[in-house]
Amino acid sequence: MEEEQFAQYVRRYSDTIYRVAFHSCKNAADSQDIVQNVLLKLYREQKEFESEEHVRRWVIRVAVNESKKLLCSAWFRKSVPLEEYAQTLELEEPEESTLFLSVMSLPKKYRVPVYLYYYEEYSVREISSLLHTKESTVATCLERARKKLRAALCPEQKEQTGE
Amino acid sequence: MLETELFQKTFSKLRASPDTGKELDFMTNTKRQPKKFILRKLVIAAAVSVLAAATALGANAATGGELFGTVVTYLRSWTENGATVDLYETEIDGEKVYVAVDSGAEVEANESGVTVYMKDEDGAAAYLKGEAEVTTYITDEGGTHEASSQPE
Numbered sequence A: 001m002e003e004e005q006f007a008q009y010v011r012r013y014s015d016t017i018y019r020v021a022f023h024s025c026k027n028a029a030d031s032q033d034i035v036q037n038v039l040l041k042l043y044r045e046q047k048e049f050e051s052e053e054h055v056r057r058w059v060i061r062v063a064v065n066e067s068k069k070l071l072c073s074a075w076f077r078k079s080v081p082l083e084e085y086a087q088t089l090e091l092e093e094p095e096e097s098t099l100f101l102s103v104m105s106l107p108k109k110y111r112v113p114v115y116l117y118y119y120e121e122y123s124v125r126e127i128s129s130l131l132h133t134k135e136s137t138v139a140t141c142l143e144r145a146r147k148k149l150r151a152a153l154c155p156e157q158k159e160q161t162g163e
Numbered sequence B: 001m002l003e004t005e006l007f008q009k010t011f012s013k014l015r016a017s018p019d020t021g022k023e024l025d026f027m028t029n030t031k032r033q034p035k036k037f038i039l040r041k042l043v044i045a046a047a048v049s050v051l052a053a054a055t056a057l058g059a060n061a062a063t064g065g066e067l068f069g070t071v072v073t074y075l076r077s078w079t080e081n082g083a084t085v086d087l088y089e090t091e092i093d094g095e096k097v098y099v100a101v102d103s104g105a106e107v108e109a110n111e112s113g114v115t116v117y118m119k120d121e122d123g124a125a126a127y128l129k130g131e132a133e134v135t136t137y138i139t140d141e142g143g144t145h146e147a148s149s150q151p152e
Helices: A003-025 A028-044 A052-072 A082-088 A094-104 A108-118 A124-131 A135-153 A155-161 B004-011 B020-029 B045-057
Strands: B072-080 B083-092 B095-102 B106-110 B113-118 B125-129 B134-140 B143-146
Touching (some): A003 A028, A003 A052, A003 B020, A028 A052, A052 A108, A094 A108, A094 A135, A108 A124, A124 A135, A135 A155, B072 B106, B083 B106, B083 B113, B095 B106
Antiparallel strands (some): B072 B083, B083 B095, B095 B125, B106 B113, B134 B143
């Protein structure tokens, strides 16, 4: 791959890969390792990509796979508590901090679909393709995640509806 | 209803290290530094999957380290940027240490650290996990002498 092209990809996709990885492993150091791993794989990738969107989907898919591999390996690090890490993000509003911690407290199988849906704005169909899972599974994960997040973000509403 | 805008505003703050580009530049451009020994804690794509596989594979016979009482175990090799890299595992002060070296280099270990014997000055080694004092020697027609540069 051309150096300049690769440098562009690094600038364009590092944060995306980091976010996908972080939603999976909730650990800054491991997420950074995954960023490097994915970008190195991209550098070595022989095939021609059809479009920018093709590259984006490729890096997301590989990031998901690399995250799964890491979680299966014995290569774990001590992680900084999430509350502590959240403070380094300079979240301006209290609701941002609440949302961040609430999303991170979701079960792992919900976090990546939630990220892909709300941040990357992929459809359920596209997410199911990226994660190699059924559309109904993605839809269920999103619905359950929304309920949990609603309860965390609007506890007064939960009280009023008596849930 | 979860607001997309709030979600995007919040998670846009989650960013990769600003040094990502520099570290990748090193990994993709630096196969060997002439007359310079580079020792860094690298996390390379191949190494992560290699280690995951190595724990399942088990070890081969120890090489060399038994002379100093510390077992050094060859795990496996892979090819990267046209060069073959050998991966060794040892244990120092109860901690596992993994060292990747140019294929053909010899690795020994004792309680004070790891010693790598390279074939030429352009050789490279990196430890992937664990902390250890690493000393490198070059063995060429002039004999065996310590590598000319200090590890980074």
